Amino acid sequence: MTVGADARDNGTMPDLAERREQIAVGLAGVRARIDRALEAAGRDDGIDLVVVTKTFPATDVVILAELGVTDVAENRDQEARNKRAQVPGARELRWHMIGQVQRKKASTVAGWADVVESVDRPELVAALGRGALAADRVVDVLVQVCLDIPMLPGRGGVAPQDVLDLAAAVAADPGLTLRGVMAVAPYPGDPDEAFGRLEGIAASVRKRWPTADRISAGMSGDLEQAVAHGATQVRVGGAILGHRVPVQ
Numbered sequence: 205m206t207v208g209a210d211a212r213d214n215g216t217m218p219d220l221a222e223r224r225e226q227i228a229v230g231l232a233g234v235r236a237r238i239d240r241a242l243e244a245a246g247r248d249d250g251i252d253l254v255v256v257t258k259t260f261p262a263t264d265v266v267i268l269a270e271l272g273v274t275d276v277a278e279n280r281d282q283e284a285r286n287k288r289a290q291v292p293g294a295r296e297l298r299w300h301m302i303g304q305v306q307r308k309k310a311s312t313v314a315g316w317a318d319v320v321e322s323v324d325r326p327e328l329v330a331a332l333g334r335g336a337l338a339a340d341r342v343v344d345v346l347v348q349v350c351l352d353i354p355m356l357p358g359r360g361g362v363a364p365q366d367v368l369d370l371a372a373a374v375a376a377d378p379g380l381t382l383r384g385v386m387a388v389a390p391y392p393g394d395p396d397e398a399f400g401r402l403e404g405i406a407a408s409v410r411k412r413w414p415t416a417d418r419i420s421a422g423m424s425g426d427l428e429q430a431v432a433h434g435a436t437q438v439r440v441g442g443a444i445l446g447h448r449v450p451v452q
């Protein structure tokens with residue numbers, strides 16, 4: 205199966221040279237935004253860019269790797285596995301799972317994901333840990349925090365008051381490594397206020413587990429606010445890759 209071939213044939217996707225130029229322009233723009241945000245926040249540290257490649261073809265992932273991207277994110281298990289198998293040198297990339305993980309899919313997710321950013325309940329911790337050990341791997345984990353007030357049904361994330369207990373479960377699992385926290389800003393809502401709360405939650409996790417120092421926050425529309433509140437990683441898709449195209 206050639207990813208995106210049908211779309212290119214019917215004229216809905218550019219050829220690879222044109223697509224590479226589109227992605228390069230988007231990537232440069234986002235990197236410039238990150239640099240400006242760091243400067244505005246008075247930060248002299250770096251920040252990791254994770255490009256959200258969900259629903260985009262494997263050819264885009266190849267282009268991103270050629271342009272120096274090291275981290276890509278998916279939100280569906282089967283799509284991620286299929287795409288990863290089509291990317292030469294896939295093991296040289298860090299693959300992030302950012303979608304909600306069903307417990308029955310946890311073992312397969314643990315087989316391909318280097319980082320799972322959407323851990324929000326104890327039963328998922330145990331299932332991921334078992335899957336990682338079965339695959340002879342150790343998977344990095346971020347605890348997903350719900351920043352909605354009140355918490356909304358169907359939205360991922362653990363309640364802020366339960367973060368430390370869930371983090372403790374992750375830290376105790378031999379198949380997993382606790383790396384920090386992740387969150388999505390409420391919509392509608394004030395991302396500046398929400399990420400300020402996340403910054404405090406992250407500090408409480410880091411105080412207990414000093415190596416769990418990652419804060420994954422900020423997307424195409426709010427990465428500046430996330431950087432202002434200590435994000436160490438932003439997740440950007442549309443501002444780099446444009447409108448999503450269904451994977452063929």
